[in-house]
Amino acid sequence: MTTPTRLHELTALEQAAAVRKGEVSPLDLVRHHLARVEQYDGDFGAFLTGTPEAALSEAAALPARQPADRSALFGVPTAVKDLVDTAGIPTTYGSKAFAGHVPDVDAHSVTRLRAAGTISLGKSNTPEFGCCCYTDNDLVGPARNPWDPALSAGGSSGGAAVAVALGLVPVAHASDGGGSIRIPASICGLVGIKPSRGRVSSGPFGAEVTGLAVQGPLARSVRDAAALLDVLAGPEPGDPHWAPPLPAGESFLGHAGRAPGRLRIGRYATPAADGITVDPACLDAWEQASQLLESLGHTVEDIPTPFGPEISAHFVTAWGVQSLGRPLEAERETLLRPVTRAWREYGRGVSGEQFAAAVTAMHSAARRAIRATQQYDAVLTPTLATLPQSVEFFDESGDPLVNLYRQSAFSAFTSPYNMTGQPAVSLPLHWTEGDRIPVGVQLVGRPADEATLIALSAQVEEASPWRDRYARLLTDPAVDVRRTRD
Template identity: 50%
Template sequence: MTELHEMDATSQAEALRSGDVSSVELVQHHLDRIDAHGEALGAFITVTAEQALERAAAADIALRGDAAPFTGVPIAIKDLTFTRDIPTSMGSAAMRDFVPPVNAYVVDLIEKAGFISLGKTNTPEFGLSSYTDNDILGPARTPWDTSRNAGGSSGGAAAAVSAGLVPLAQGSDGGGSIRIPASSCGIFGFKPSRGRVSAGPAGSDWSGLAVDGPLSRTVRDAAALLDAMAHPMPGDIRPLPDPAVPYVEWTRRDPGRLRIARWSGTHLEGIEPGPDALEAFDAAGELLESLGHEVVDIPNPFPQALEPQFNVIWSSGIAGVPLPPEAEAVLRPNTRYWRARGATASAIELSQAMQFLEATTREVVTRLLAYDAVLTPTLALPPQPVEWFNESGDPVEDHHRELLYTPYTALYNMSGQPAASLPLHWSAESLPIGVMLAGMSGQDGALFSLCAQVEAAAPWLDRRPAI
């Protein structure tokens, strides 16, 4: 018999509408899973059990009438994302007691779709790193091997989905922060196109790098969650209109025969993918060819010159986080390093960096128009031990190790293209190894069609960690 947490969110919604289960039962089942496994995984900074059960009781009443499509289905919200009257630490001891007075617009949209949040998932301080660790809760761990980090910065969300603590979760991605933990936790993660999801009302899309998106165990769930989130808010600076066709509908469409570029080399000198990443990459290319697609090997078209300019923008963003002077003393060394680095950048340097990224990636994306999609590894390395990134205590070495781990993902934050990590491979040590498919800017629906076709050919839903 299929257990409730083994069902994806779409199946859970169907079970709720048919009366096979109540929302109170469904929410309580997942809260029990959190009680049993959440602490060991470092998945949740805050669990909102009382509020969730109250909302589940209300959902059961609403389900008797004309309810929203995901009324009563559990979800989780990343602790970078504002939630009204719920602590939102942003993974920082300096923000431990911060309680936002408003929801992020994306939270309002998720609640409008009927989802019930069970709490706030673990994230590194200010979402800064590609692994999840902080001074509030500690590391998030992949359920496939709890000695290894879940990846970041949506590590708690990915661990929770992988372990069946929630069927899907909201994450955010400014340099790979959805796709990195999706790969390390063996689930599906989708970074939408730039401007697809609003950062309002209190957030900002000033750099054009970050966007909210879904982490899930199935492509259809990710599409459904993006359908809920993909609505601009008045005042957005880069709004894309509501999709003309729901993304869930795209998952039911045949993508047709596509021309897919692929490369495995990185744009960073001296950094190359490991054997597990290459094995996954080669197998994915063979799978795509077996589905009738033309797969074309090309050199990595992104130049190394992007990296230092990205760092100017990245460090300026963290330097711009408003904190009282006394908070500096409790920040992690890595955060202080990036804030100090960003503080040295002038307005002219920041402007030049942003113009360089825009012009350079525009040129790259224009050349990529000869193809319908792009295949690369998601990560260069498998999930790493929790102490590996910062064991030296040197933020410069920490940064170098993050580049060794994730040299591919940030390219699509710079270009604004949609990109997804698919859990198609496991190493000889039973560690999940994702592969990444990217689409053309604004063509999120077409990328969902391709991902759904791959999922149907090589399904992964029934492959779960043993917890």
């Protein structure tokens, strides 16, 4: 058995197995991870709100649960993104305008996490309303890249990604409306799954005005991510979108242990949006992933980019209107950050006719792209068109349009698949020289086919494992913080 001082090096499933065997208790796991949060969170910005007392209380009560109530992640610490309501816990949506907001009802995803016996250590850091591809706000400041704290951790699930990469929790809840799971997964070296539209309920109060956003897992392994998706997945009454469930007796974790068979995979590396140059390191990652897939017996074929440049304008229109989903009186509106205000001002200028036309055009583009790739079992792209940038790169003191333009290279390959609703995963298959910075690659599955995507991702991880790369982060990441700041 791994000694208690190294519990954070275990995967989520290994931690749960240790609980089942009686080698460690949920309370031991929570205490260990809370100590790690106290040691590192101040330097890296993983959490907006910590809930140590609630976590300790929940962990102490878990052993009384009946065996039938115990999921594959029973007893495992996690974190909930602060865009999702948690009853009795401050939920700020990353905004000073909601600094005192305490919901009285859990989001359905939070209910499922509790029912599965996972224990939240707090609300993870996110940009205001989740509107940016970096994580920074006026409440606790930025989430910093665990591999180089001078760099951004990405967003909008940046806090969740930092927490998982540093071993503050083994898995974390996240959400993705344009790449917000996959962007920080690539930047922080994690597995991030954006599930199919309708796979995870956003109820009871989640916005569905565009159908872009979905909740999903961040983890250090495919199996852990699949296990958390099993916990989160499933519709609730009244949901506007339902993804078809797996056949009875099957699970996403089970598919992580199945061979995917020989697949036909299309690949492209030219963004749909004009004016974006893909960084050579991102292309290297994509090329190496292509070679790995071929070595595993899959057929990999070059395909044209299945989207046209017009989708950028459609997405911007939809995103601007969606940014208005949290109504505010004028006094609280002044508390918002410049980029958030810019999005909302733009959204107010969109007419109903323009919004309806943009959503209709998005649906048409999605249908064309799915038809164009329907002969493929998966599609391979870079996750990002750029490497991580400094925290200061996304400064909001200047022209918001400059900031928004700088974000475009981060979502060029991710946001189209929020439009189609297809499942997509970012895998940490590549690092820059000297294992300095991770560079993810994206695999996109057929509509509602997370099963094949997870089976393929698990096969890839087994062939080219990345677990050992975390040794430095899970030992003493603060050494790097001190060196960077000095």
